Amino acid sequence: MKNILVLGSSGQIGSELVPALRKRYGNDHVVASDIQYPLKTDWADEGPSCKIDATQADQIAEVIKKYNIDTIYNLVAILSATAEAKPLLGWNIGMGVLMNCLELSREFKTALFTPSSIGAFGPETPNDKTPQDTIQRPKTIYGITKVAGELLGDYYHKRFGVDTRSVRYPGLISNVALPGGGTTDYAVEIYYAAIKDGHFTCPIKSDTYMDMLYMPDAIEAAINLMEIDPDRLIHRNSFNVTGMSVSPEIIANEIKKHIPDFTISYDVDPLKQSIAESWPNSLDDSVARKEWGWNPKYDLESMTKDMIQVLTKKLK
Numbered sequence: 001m002k003n004i005l006v007l008g009s010s011g012q013i014g015s016e017l018v019p020a021l022r023k024r025y026g027n028d029h030v031v032a033s034d035i036q037y038p039l040k041t042d043w044a045d046e047g048p049s050c051k052i053d054a055t056q057a058d059q060i061a062e063v064i065k066k067y068n069i070d071t072i073y074n075l076v077a078i079l080s081a082t083a084e085a086k087p088l089l090g091w092n093i094g095m096g097v098l099m100n101c102l103e104l105s106r107e108f109k110t111a112l113f114t115p116s117s118i119g120a121f122g123p124e125t126p127n128d129k130t131p132q133d134t135i136q137r138p139k140t141i142y143g144i145t146k147v148a149g150e151l152l153g154d155y156y157h158k159r160f161g162v163d164t165r166s167v168r169y170p171g172l173i174s175n176v177a178l179p180g181g182g183t184t185d186y187a188v189e190i191y192y193a194a195i196k197d198g199h200f201t202c203p204i205k206s207d208t209y210m211d212m213l214y215m216p217d218a219i220e221a222a223i224n225l226m227e228i229d230p231d232r233l234i235h236r237n238s239f240n241v242t243g244m245s246v247s248p249e250i251i252a253n254e255i256k257k258h259i260p261d262f263t264i265s266y267d268v269d270p271l272k273q274s275i276a277e278s279w280p281n282s283l284d285d286s287v288a289r290k291e292w293g294w295n296p297k298y299d300l301e302s303m304t305k306d307m308i309q310v311l312t313k314k315l316k
Contacts, residue, residue, distance in 0.1 A: 002025070002070050004073065005031045006021070006030065006032050009033055009041075010041065011177070013115070013215075014034070016176050017073060018043060022047050027046045029047075057104060070109075079182040080142040082180070084271060102153070106162050112164050113166065114153065117143070118170045120143050131284050167240075167288070168238045169213060171213070173307065174215035194259050195311050199263045199265070200265075202266050203273070204266075205266065206249040208277065210279055213296065214296075217297055224292060224293070224294070245283075246300055257304075
């Protein structure tokens with residue numbers, strides 16, 4: 001990677017991926033873009049940035065040519081719960097932007113990273129230690145776009161030689177940017193509520209297990225996969241990655257070790273609960289570990305400690 005374009009830079013992933021890429025490759029070699037512009041981030045002026053409506057292929061192409069881009073990170077998507085309320089929007093954004101990126105990567109010979117998700121699985125998928133290669137029959141429009149995206153990534157690689165790569169992210173927990181419309185959002189919101197209010201009302205049942213990943217590990221996964229020698233890769237679209245399998249009750253109990261008076265109650269959102277129950281309890285990420293050395297640094301204990309330290313300074 002020499003010159004990188006990040007689409008959706010203002011989102012939960014992009015807001016941390018851009019500065020990480022700039023630290024590694026240099027500010028001038030990472031172009032940050034978003035439809036919401038100017039970018040409202042601390043790093044916005046540290047390198048090139050621009051407004052791109054990623055549903056318009058010509059806007060992406062113009063930036064590719066201007067900056068001689070060789071790698072694209074496509075982070076544009078409508079998340080699970082939001083997409084269920086607006087399925088056509090979820091499909092049009094998820095698939096329209098991906099097709100633009102695939103065709104442009106084919107034309108300009110760029111590498112392409114597009115994250116998939118635990119949402120690509122469904123209730124027929126094995127619940128525990130879900131294998132890398134298994135049945136994928138999601139019951140949400142978000143999940144359907146992710147499965148289609150995985151298939152298209154493999155197709156463009158095999159048919160046209162496009163260097164497509166992807167990981168299946170579980171729930172992502174960040175202390176920088178709030179999520180927007182995801183089923184696993186509670187796992188971020190609970191930390192904010194614990195520090196600000198000492199109480200959290202959770203929309204997911206207490207014993208519902210889902211995989212989670214701390215954002216520093218998620219960023220490393222995205223960068224490390226794109227850096228690896230492609231000859232090492234048997235799979236491409238998409239690798240299981242995970243950091244921990246937890247329930248709301250387990251997270252709450254870990255928070256109580258640092259904030260003893262913290263309390264949690266439950267007001268279950270039927271839509272989010274049904275989506276959560278259609279996803280695996282835990283993922284088997286052994287293939288990613290074998291093929292490109294995936295090895296997360298954070299577990300629940302170390303993540304919680306870091307989240308509380310950072311957010312306490314941020315919020316108080």
